[in-house]
Amino acid sequence: MANSLGKTANPPRMRDFGNSTHEESNDTHSRILRAAGPVFAARGYSGATVREICSSAEVNVASVGYHFGDKLGLYRQVIHDLRVARAKRFPAPNTDRQQPEETLHALVHTLLSRMLTVEESAWETELLMREMQNPTPIFESIVEDFFRPLFDQLLETLRLLVKEELPDHQLQHLAFSTVGQCLYYRVGAEAIRVLIPESERQLHYEIGSLSQHITTVMLAACKNVSRLPAPRENRD
Amino acid sequence: MANSLGKTANPPRMRDFGNSTHEESNDTHSRILRAAGPVFAARGYSGATVREICSSAEVNVASVGYHFGDKLGLYRQVIHDLRVARAKRFPAPNTDRQQPEETLHALVHTLLSRMLTVEESAWETELLMREMQNPTPIFESIVEDFFRPLFDQLLETLRLLVKEELPDHQLQHLAFSTVGQCLYYRVGAEAIRVLIPESERQLHYEIGSLSQHITTVMLAACKNVSRLPAPRENRD
DNA sequence: TGACAATTTAAACGATTGTTTAAAACAGGC
DNA sequence: GCCTGTTTTAAACAATCGTTTAAATTGTCA
Numbered sequence: 064m065a066n067s068l069g070k071t072a073n074p075p076r077m078r079d080f081g082n083s084t085h086e087e088s089n090d091t092h093s094r095i096l097r098a099a100g101p102v103f104a105a106r107g108y109s110g111a112t113v114r115e116i117c118s119s120a121e122v123n124v125a126s127v128g129y130h131f132g133d134k135l136g137l138y139r140q141v142i143h144d145l146r147v148a149r150a151k152r153f154p155a156p157n158t159d160r161q162q163p164e165e166t167l168h169a170l171v172h173t174l175l176s177r178m179l180t181v182e183e184s185a186w187e188t189e190l191l192m193r194e195m196q197n198p199t200p201i202f203e204s205i206v207e208d209f210f211r212p213l214f215d216q217l218l219e220t221l222r223l224l225v226k227e228e229l230p231d232h233q234l235q236h237l238a239f240s241t242v243g244q245c246l247y248y249r250v251g252a253e254a255i256r257v258l259i260p261e262s263e264r265q266l267h268y269e270i271g272s273l274s275q276h277i278t279t280v281m282l283a284a285c286k287n288v289s290r291l292p293a294p295r296e297n298r299d
Numbered sequence: 300m301a302n303s304l305g306k307t308a309n310p311p312r313m314r315d316f317g318n319s320t321h322e323e324s325n326d327t328h329s330r331i332l333r334a335a336g337p338v339f340a341a342r343g344y345s346g347a348t349v350r351e352i353c354s355s356a357e358v359n360v361a362s363v364g365y366h367f368g369d370k371l372g373l374y375r376q377v378i379h380d381l382r383v384a385r386a387k388r389f390p391a392p393n394t395d396r397q398q399p400e401e402t403l404h405a406l407v408h409t410l411l412s413r414m415l416t417v418e419e420s421a422w423e424t425e426l427l428m429r430e431m432q433n434p435t436p437i438f439e440s441i442v443e444d445f446f447r448p449l450f451d452q453l454l455e456t457l458r459l460l461v462k463e464e465l466p467d468h469q470l471q472h473l474a475f476s477t478v479g480q481c482l483y484y485r486v487g488a489e490a491i492r493v494l495i496p497e498s499e500r501q502l503h504y505e506i507g508s509l510s511q512h513i514t515t516v517m518l519a520a521c522k523n524v525s526r527l528p529a530p531r532e533n534r535d
Numbered sequence: 536t537g538a539c540a541a542t543t544t545a546a547a548c549g550a551t552t553g554t555t556t557a558a559a560a561c562a563g564g565c
Numbered sequence: 566g567c568c569t570g571t572t573t574t575a576a577a578c579a580a581t582c583g584t585t586t587a588a589a590t591t592g593t594c595a
Contacts, residue, residue, distance in 0.1 A: 251479070254446055359543060361586090
């Protein structure tokens with residue numbers, strides 16, 4: 064009988080860590096959580112093995128069962144912690160009292176930072192990308208809590224930037240154009256590595272100039288788009 | 300001893316199918332190939348099992364070893380066939396004797412068609428996307444044979460569209476902006492499904508209007524971009 | 536038909552997976 | 566010291582993986 068729906072073994076029943084994070088603690092519970100993230104990110108949920116996680120955490124294999132019920136329970140906890148950690152690290156930029164041009168640039172910069180940050184927590188982005196391609200039941204809540212706020216902010220900023228009033232779907236397309244350009248430097252990173260020689264990549268592919276470029280593209284688009292003619296009837 | 304490097308079992312040694320494709324044949328070899336693509340696409344290379352492939356092909360499990368050496372050999376063959384099939388189905392648009400604006404639109408339309416086609420061969424795109432996120436040794440050749448031609452065509456088209464002469468890296472960024480916008484409607488499809496209600500999706504998210512929109516954005520960007528000030532020195 | 540190679544088959548192999556077990560180690564209160 | 570509940574451990578479990586084996590089947594040509 065697989066669980067992960069609360070009922071772990073009888074004894075432990077998920078201790079209540081009043082101190083929210085496990086960042087610094089060094090007990091088995093925290094060690095597993097710290098080790099699991101990078102492994103899940105590197106190998107995917109099903110590719111990751113409990114043994115590798117526990118080996119990396121220097122902990123017995125049975126500990127996962129004891130502390131998290133099963134592998135899926137551990138994964139859920141990792142995703143949960145990831146969400147609160149990132150909401151803290153990449154707060155949506157403060158948009159009030161700002162020219163919409165600046166706001167757009169700030170939003171693009173935030174997006175690119177979330178995508179391309181390669182520091183100690185690159186595994187977080189990797190994990191979210193895996194959820195996008197292989198969505199689990201957790202995915203929808205990730206979109207709502209994590210993507211939607213920035214998406215809405217982007218929509219409102221673009222609404223201020225276009226000269227005439229546009230129907231919703233055209234604004235949405237502009238928003239997706241923005242997000243898509245940012246996302247590509249992560250999704251297509253391996254392709255870019257093949258297409259562009261390393262020397263040029265190191266010069267012109269850091270967050271600063273990329274966000275500058277993308278902002279320029281979108282500002283030009285906003286100034287030029289106009290209400291499109293009604294799309295031809297599509298029948299299917 | 301794993302093989303897949305040519306030496307299968309002694310006997311068969313990869314029969315030479317003079318008739319290039321296996322589309323219609325019904326022998327074991329072809330049945331496996333037809334069944335393997337969708338399974339690899341749905342589950343990923345390591346997630347796919349030869350048992351599921353063989354079960355779907357109604358063929359004995361040992362047949363994979365006999366005809367393709369091993370699982371990786373089968374995968375290579377699937378990718379190989381996929382490449383020739385798609386090159387035939389989505390030929391790069393003919394660019395000569397055309398206004399660059401039309402060429403851009405045609406390129407965007409081709410890109411989006413490759414991304415969003417959901418007909419009998421949606422698994423092909425899915426498989427390529429998986430290669431982008433989880434590159435195998437095959438990936439580099441895929442980029443060279445499959446992405447590079449369209450990328451170069453895109454670069455030349457954009458060069459004709461910008462008013463002043465731009466350094467290479469700015470043209471590359473414009474090309475990636477184009478590709479990124481197209482790619483997003485595939486990569487972010489699951490996110491879009493959550494963000495945009497279905498009614499609106501069915502109205503405004505078919506290939507025609509999306510390629511119209513993306514082309515408009517990029518044309519506006521081309522008319523407005525100018526040689527950026529030299530980027531600040533970056534030191535690392 | 537009979538001989539021989541090509542192909543298909545059922546069964547097994549060894550390795551690895553997530554999970555469970557039952558005993559050992561540890562903790563704190565008396 | 567002992568007792569009790571919690572945590573950790575080594576070992577085993579059943580399931581599944583890719584692959585191999587050796588026999589059975591099929592096809593082909595003399």
